[in-house]
Amino acid sequence: MKTTFDIIIVGGGVMGCATAYYLLKMNDNLQVAIVEKDPTYRYASTILSDGNVRVQFNLKENIQISQYGNEVLATFAKEMAAGDKVPHVDARYQGNLFLVDENGRSEAEQGLQLQQSLGCDVAWLSTDEIAEAHPLYKTVGCVGGTLGREDGSVNPEAVLLGYKQKAIALGAHYRQGEVVALLADQKRMTGVRLASGETLNGGDVLNAAGAWAPALALTAGVKLPILPIMRQVYVVETPFDPDGYLPSIFLPTGLYVIHENSGLFMIGKSLPDDPVGFDFRVDQQRFVELLWPELVEYLPAFERLKAVSGWAGLYAVNTLDGNAILGEWPELGGLYLANGFSGHGFQQCHGVGRYLAELILGVEPALDLSIFTPMRILENKPIFESASRII
């Protein structure tokens, strides 16, 4: 089996596969390996994601990444078709409605202004307008809300498998294996070692190992400010069956409700005591005791519901500033990072995959994402999306 590559990608989640696709799209002579420890993706964050996409960010680059993502999704099935395999990503833009209270008003207004200046279809709705358009939602203590009409939901598995199958069709070597060490000679990457004992050689290595990325980086002495933090999603069934899709609603408290279909909704909230570590056991009692009362306050009709299922997955939380860490590690040539996406990585795979491929190949980036440079970790210069909030 082949053991020498131009680029070795550790982690075959959405970041790893999207980057492989862009590399090979730019140069189909490249020898690219994707090494994935679990091709069933049982614990991969991509598969456990809510699949929400939004242009409602406060950092210009995060907005532009999402705009590019929506562009890619519009032709994804055609672009990623490989033989008779056509990925259906089920993109539906039912909108995200962020309710805003007085505390969050100025930040929401700044974000809205920036989004609109970049051409995003986002509008301010008064509480009366929200009540009229969406009588199910109560705007308790809020001054209004922002509705992003280009926000919505996409099937994460279809996007991941779309990139994977296309990367393989273009020549990527997809290998099952666990990378246990990054190998370097002085200040330059030389390859990786697998749990099987085998060595793969390559001067460029991308760490796309999701929540496992900090442990992997540490094998080369690189300390990343990233923690694996468990987030839980609950699926509830309600007796009502709205016409079409309601906009997903995000409360000022951080609780969100995503309408999936007919009476089914996904509900979640990041809590300060969410467990750190590799724990995937969902705790339904947490929904009953903590989330449900809050939910009913803003959506009284949810007083009657059936909790039908739920799951837990991991955010790779960047504890410095909650944003992606993208690019070459300044102290180790050839070690590239696509890490720390916290709660919004799925939607960033398109822009991030293209950017990393450009960096690795030395091509001028179509979208400058250097704001997310790993150098900011060494310099301790966080770039917050919003008032020191980690999202």
Ligand SMILES: Cc1cc2nc3c(=O)[nH]c(=O)nc-3n(C[C@H](O)[C@H](O)[C@H](O)COP(=O)(O)OP(=O)(O)OC[C@H]3O[C@@H](n4cnc5c(N)ncnc54)[C@H](O)[C@@H]3O)c2cc1C
């Ligand atoms: C509950 C939940 C909800 C979310 N909702 C959203 C959302 O609505 N919108 C959004 O944009 N984002 C969301 N996210 C975040 C998003 O899922 C992630 O940011 C994104 O999927 C990260 O992709 P990835 O490829 O980096 O990681 P992953 O999908 O976790 O892939 C990493 C892969 O690396 C493999 N791996 C790890 N270590 C090794 C190793 N040593 N050797 C070989 N392989 C290895 C793993 O098996 C895994 O398959 C959510 C996350 C969770 C947990």
